[in-house]
Structures are given as structure tokens and as C-alpha cells.
Amino acid sequence: MSAVKSTVTRKEELLSVKDLGIEIAEAHKPVVTDVGLSVGRGEVVGVVGESGSGKSLTLKAIAGLLPRGVAVSKGEIEVDGIDVAQASPRELRRLRGGVVGMVFQEPMTALNPTMRIGAQIAESVRAHAKVSKKEAREKALELLAEMGFKDPRHSAQRFPHELSGGMRQRVVIAIALAGEPSLLLCDEPTTALDATVTMKVLDLILKLSAERNIGVILVSHDLGVAARVCDRLVVMYGGRMVEEGPAEAVLRRPRHPYTFALLRAVPTKDSSIDDLRAIPGAPPAAGEAGPGCPFVPRCEFAVEACTQRVDLVPVEAGRRSACRRQELFPDSVEATDV
Amino acid sequence: MSPHGYMERTGGEGLSEERTPLRPTAVGAAIRSRIGSSLALSIGLCIVIAIALIGAFAGLLAPHDPVEQNVTEALLSPGSAGHLLGTDQLGRDTLSRLIYGARNDFYTALAALILPLLLGTVIGIVAGYRGGWVDTAVVGIIDVIIAFPVLVLLIALVFVLGTGVTTIIIAVTAIDWVVYARLARTSARREDALEYVMAARIGGIPTWRIMLRHILPNIVTQSIVYAMSDMVIIIIFITTLGYLGLGVPPPAADWGTMISEAQPYFNEQWWLAVFPGAAIIITGLGLSLVADGLAQRFDIR
Numbered sequence: 001m002s003a004v005k006s007t008v009t010r011k012e013e014l015l016s017v018k019d020l021g022i023e024i025a026e027a028h029k030p031v032v033t034d035v036g037l038s039v040g041r042g043e044v045v046g047v048v049g050e051s052g053s054g055k056s057l058t059l060k061a062i063a064g065l066l067p068r069g070v071a072v073s074k075g076e077i078e079v080d081g082i083d084v085a086q087a088s089p090r091e092l093r094r095l096r097g098g099v100v101g102m103v104f105q106e107p108m109t110a111l112n113p114t115m116r117i118g119a120q121i122a123e124s125v126r127a128h129a130k131v132s133k134k135e136a137r138e139k140a141l142e143l144l145a146e147m148g149f150k151d152p153r154h155s156a157q158r159f160p161h162e163l164s165g166g167m168r169q170r171v172v173i174a175i176a177l178a179g180e181p182s183l184l185l186c187d188e189p190t191t192a193l194d195a196t197v198t199m200k201v202l203d204l205i206l207k208l209s210a211e212r213n214i215g216v217i218l219v220s221h222d223l224g225v226a227a228r229v230c231d232r233l234v235v236m237y238g239g240r241m242v243e244e245g246p247a248e249a250v251l252r253r254p255r256h257p258y259t260f261a262l263l264r265a266v267p268t269k270d271s272s273i274d275d276l277r278a279i280p281g282a283p284p285a286a287g288e289a290g291p292g293c294p295f296v297p298r299c300e301f302a303v304e305a306c307t308q309r310v311d312l313v314p315v316e317a318g319r320r321s322a323c324r325r326q327e328l329f330p331d332s333v334e335a336t337d338v
Numbered sequence: 339m340s341p342h343g344y345m346e347r348t349g350g351e352g353l354s355e356e357r358t359p360l361r362p363t364a365v366g367a368a369i370r371s372r373i374g375s376s377l378a379l380s381i382g383l384c385i386v387i388a389i390a391l392i393g394a395f396a397g398l399l400a401p402h403d404p405v406e407q408n409v410t411e412a413l414l415s416p417g418s419a420g421h422l423l424g425t426d427q428l429g430r431d432t433l434s435r436l437i438y439g440a441r442n443d444f445y446t447a448l449a450a451l452i453l454p455l456l457l458g459t460v461i462g463i464v465a466g467y468r469g470g471w472v473d474t475a476v477v478g479i480i481d482v483i484i485a486f487p488v489l490v491l492l493i494a495l496v497f498v499l500g501t502g503v504t505t506i507i508i509a510v511t512a513i514d515w516v517v518y519a520r521l522a523r524t525s526a527r528r529e530d531a532l533e534y535v536m537a538a539r540i541g542g543i544p545t546w547r548i549m550l551r552h553i554l555p556n557i558v559t560q561s562i563v564y565a566m567s568d569m570v571i572i573i574i575f576i577t578t579l580g581y582l583g584l585g586v587p588p589p590a591a592d593w594g595t596m597i598s599e600a601q602p603y604f605n606e607q608w609w610l611a612v613f614p615g616a617a618i619i620i621t622g623l624g625l626s627l628v629a630d631g632l633a634q635r636f637d638i639r
Binding site (some may be wrong): 114128 | 469531532533534536537538539540541542543544547551552555556
């Protein structure tokens with residue numbers, strides 16, 4: 001990874017990920033390579049990429065929740081001054097929920113089907129604060145109200161299956177916030193929701209980020225979602241970061257062929273269906289990417305040099321790209337709006 | 339999700355071959371397919387509840403003391419005055435012995451069911467959720483126990499420990515917990531991969547609480563439904579032990595012992611073997627109907 005720091009001014013850094021590598025432990029197959037991320041208070045950072053790009057694994061590594069058989073092989077993850085890899089079980093417990101909260105993709109499976117939602121939220125409150133059961137219940141009701149539930153007292157008595165998808169996701173967010181974390185990790189939080197509910201949930205996340213002054217990482221494969229809420233954007237492909245920068249700049253003037261191709265594959269209100277371009281080929285299988293740019297086999301601009309190691313380099317103020325062919329992206333060229 | 343997890347899972351599958359050729363729900367399923375599921379389940383429940391009540395109130399229901407001998411009234415045929423189902427070779431009232439047999443066999447089986455259910459489920463959840471060396475050790479022990487033929491192992495244990503109700507319960511528990519441990523372990527691993535467990539973990543909720551409040555309630559239905567069919571097997575084991583003279587010690591009434599004692603009289607007083615045999619069959623049938631009906635209702639297997 002390049003030593004050059006991004007020039008975006010940081011508001012009090014919450015999360016710093018450096019040179020992160022994740023591999024399938026037994027096979028030593030790297031699935032995430034050289035990822036560097038940082039999130040400050042009140043900042044919403046989007047991580048976009050297609051399935052298998054390593055975005056979810058990166059998020060799980062930050063939470064210390066990698067699935068069995070997958071492990072961090074290199075680099076460091078520092079959350080609020082605590083190194084996740086070196087943390088003691090006690091520090092990890094404080095970290096989980098207390099510093100980091102997580103929102104999952106599928107709100108139905110993210111809630112325990114056998115517990116009333118009020119009890120589930122209260123349980124998470126009590127995991128981090130020495131409060132009585134009654135106080136925890138009150139806190140749960142407050143959280144439900146903050147999440148926009150009209151009648152928290154009534155809703156708290158519901159089981160997850162009695163709620164709609166959007167309501168469930170708001171309960172999941174309430175649980176994630178129960179320990180007053182300063183960093184909220186959202187793993188495809190709207191993928192399982194209807195379009196109308198998606199906007200409400202995104203607005204809620206934005207509002208919480210501002211009101212509670214917390215940092216948010218939003219993993220999504222949906223550029224529209226990312227465009228709507230993110231301050232900064234990280235584009236991942238084949239387990240690597242290919243581009244990073246302020247969300248608007250990245251989406252308007254991509255500096256990597258993958259981002260460019262991704263934008264062309266998104267339908268917009270101004271584009272006709274004929275303008276949509278699918279990206280030919282398929283992403284590399286986990287651990288199969290070579291040392292060079294992972295996008296080479298599908299890239300129409302690839303040259304011989306692209307199969308060699310490519311680092312993220314600063315391309316303009318606050319932006320970095322891992323493409324050798326920057327001459328392709330003159331600053332004046334604009335891609336389609338999102 | 340990961341290739342590693344996949345391998346683990348298929349590795350676990352090798353364990354799940356049936357350890358006994360008996361399929362306790364087969365009869366229940368056959369009946370259900372003829373008379374409909376709700377009727378089958380109702381009949382099953384009625385039978386099981388009736389047997390449980392008969393056993394519980396044996397003292398009130400039995401017309402005679404089940405162990406009281408009266409040689410002058412030995413081997414009476416059914417329908418004799420004062421002895422509805424006749425008497426055995428020692429003049430003991432068959433009906434009373436059947437009723438007390440319900441108490442001994444049904445409740446011994448129940449105790450020998452609940453203990454392994456609790457023990458095995460706890461061990462299975464801990465092993466499945468914690469993983470690591472604990473899991474490896476538990477799976478090793480399970481494999482060793484499963485490698486033995488159940489009945490042979492059971493008889494050997496009772497032989498070593500001496501006969502008696504407590505012994506039977508201990509022996510059955512020592513063997514039967516593996517079934518529940520395996521079931522709970524597999525389920526715990528499945529639940530562990532679900533996001534709500536992950537959510538609880540990232541919520542900083544203590545491990546014991548995750549196992550107790552989150553995993554247990556979500557996997558316990560399966561174990562309980564399985565326990566119903568397991569009870570059929572346990573009742574058969576207990577009566578088999580009784581038949582072999584290793585069961586509830588005489589003179590206490592036990593259906594297996596009754597069949598065993600009736601053996602010399604098969605030709606003349608065949609009913610002495612048929613009544614306890616029928617009691618076992620009816621109990622097994624009731625449990626089979628309940629087990630199959632519940633499995634159907636909760637969509638298990």
C-alpha cells in the first residue's frame with residue numbers, strides 16, 4: 001500500500017485499517033488483500049463492489065466476526081485505539097456493541113425469532129451498562145421511539161415475525177445502538193428491503209450518524225444507495241481496493257475502469273436500456289486473483305503492465321486509484337449521473 | 339459458507355447415519371397417512387396421556403396389591419370373579435400388575451428420557467457453539483459410544499452397575515445423551531452461522547447467555563420432538579431388560595418381567611404374555627403417533 005495519506009481532513013479518527021489481508025486459513029488463499037480504511041466521527045463511508053469482492057469479509061474482520069476457517073493474515077485493525085487482532089476477550093467484549101455496532105443484511109435472521117423485540121434490545125443494553133432490568137426496558141423503549149416506532153410500548157411486546165421488513169431492520173439498528181457504539185457497521189442494510197423502505201432506513205442511518213456523531217461504514221453493492229448517503233466511497237474488486245475518494249467525485253469521474261464499468265451497468269432515469277452495459281466475464285474466485293490488478297481479465301483497457309503489482313496512488317485531491325492507465329481518465333470526462 | 343465450514347459439515351454428516359434399525363415414527367406415519375394428521379396426533383396424545391394417568395394413579399386404579407400372592411387363586415383365566423384379567427402363576431392380579439407396570443415402565447422411561455435430553459443438549463450446544471478442542475473431544479466420545487450396539491452396551495452397563503430403577507436411568511443416560519448431543523451440536527452450528535447469533539455476539543452478550551437465550555430456544559423443538567420417538571425405544575429397552583431379568587427388580591411389576599414370567603405358560607395361559615405385550619404395543623403406538631404427529635406439525639425431518 002502506498003504511504004501517501006489521503007488528504008481528506010479527518011474528524012477524530014475512529015477506525016483505522018492498514019494493509020489488511022484476510023485469507024482462508026487452511027488453504028492460505030488470500031480473499032482480501034491490502035485494504036486500508038479509515039472512518040471518523042460523523043462520517044459515512046461506503047464500501048461498494050459486487051459479490052465476492054471482499055467487502056463483507058472486511059466488515060466482519062473489523063467486528064472480529066470472521067466465519068470459521070477465515071482469518072486475518074496481515075495488517076492491523078484499530079478501533080477507537082484498540083487493536084482488534086491483539087485485543088483480550090474483555091476488550092473485545094467492550095468493543096463489541098460498546099464501540100462497534102453492526103446492522104445485518106437480512107433483518108429476519110438477524111433477530112432471534114423466539115424473543116420479544118423489547119427483550120432483545122434490553123438484553124443488549126444490559127450487556128454494556130450496569131442497569132436494572134427495568135431501566136434497560138425503558139432504554140429499549142426510548143430506542144424504539146428514536147427508530148421511529150409510533151407506539152414503542154406496544155411494539156416491544158411483538159415477536160420479530162409480527163413485524164414488517166423495514167420495522168425489523170429498525171429493530172436491528174436499535175439493537176446495534178443499544179450499547180452506544182461510536183462506529184456502526186452496516187452490511188447491505190437495505191438489500192432485503194423494498195425500495196420505499198430502503199430510503200427510510202437510509203435516512204434513519206444518516207440521521208443517527210449526524211445526531212449521535214458516530215462513524216458509519218456502509219457496505220453495499222448498490223451504487224444508488226452509496227451515492228445517497230456516503231461521504232466517501234471505497235470501491236472493492238477481487239479482494240482489493242481499486243478506488244477511493246469523496247463519493248460524489250468517484251461516482252461522477254471514476255478513476256478506475258471497474259468503477260466506470262460498474263456505473264455503466266446501473267440504469268438511470270436519463271439512460272435508455274440500450275446504454276446499459278453488462279461487464280463481460282466474471283469476477284475472480286476467492287483466492288484466485290493474481291498479483292496484478294484483479295480486473296485485468298475483464299478490462300478493455302488492460303495492458304501488459306497491469307498484470308504486475310498495482311498500488312493505490314493518489315490521483316487527485318483526496319482520491320486514490322489502483323489503475324496504471326490514469327491517462328484514460330482526463331479530469332474533464334464525466335460519467336453518467338447516478 | 340467457507341470451504342472449511344463445508345468440509346466440517348460433510349464430515350459431520352457421516353455421523354448421522356441411523357444408529358438403530360428401529361424407526362419409531364414409522365408406525366405413526368403409516369397410520370397418519372390413513373386417518374389424517376390431526377386425528378392421528380389426537381389419538382396418540384390420548385393414549386400417552388391415558389397411560390401417564392394410569393401410571394400416576396396406579397394406587398387408586400389397581401383393584402389389588404400388585405405383589406400380593408395368593409396361591410389358591412393362581413392362573414385364573416380372564417373374567418374370573420374379582421380378577422378381570424385373571425391372575426399369574428403366583429395368584430397376583432394381572433390387571434393390577436399391568437397398571438403398576440405402567441407406573442414403573444412409563445415413568446422410568448420418562449426419567450431416562452429427560453436426563454439424556456438435558457445432558458446431551460447442553461453438551462451439544464457447548465461443543466457446537468464453542469468449537470475447538472471441546473468440540474473435537476465431544477465428537478470423539480460420541481463416535482466411540484455410537485460404535486457400540488446400543489442394547490449390548492446397555493445390558494453390559496446394567497450388569498456392571500447392578501439392577502434397579504436408578505441403574506436403568508443412569509445406564510440409559512450414559513448412552514442416550516450422545517443422540518441429543520449430536521442433534522444439538524449440529525443445530526448449534528447451524529444457528530451459529532445465522533446472523534442473530536452474530537448480532538448477539540457483536541452486541542457483546544456473554545457466551546453463556548447466547549447459548550441459553552438465543553441458541554437453546556431455537557433448537558430445542560427438534561430435540562423434544564425427537565425425544566418422543568426416542569421414548570418408544572427406551573420403553574422397549576426397559577421392558578427388554580425386564581424380560582432378561584435385568585430390569586425393575588422383582589416382585590415389582592414390569593411389563594417385560596411379566597412376559598418373561600409368562601413364558602412357561604404360553605400354551606395354556608397365553609393371555610399372561612399377551613396382556614403386557616399389548617400394553618407395550620399400545621404405549622409404543624401412542625408415542626409413535628405423537629412423535630410422528632409433532633414432527634409433522636413442526637416440520638422436522
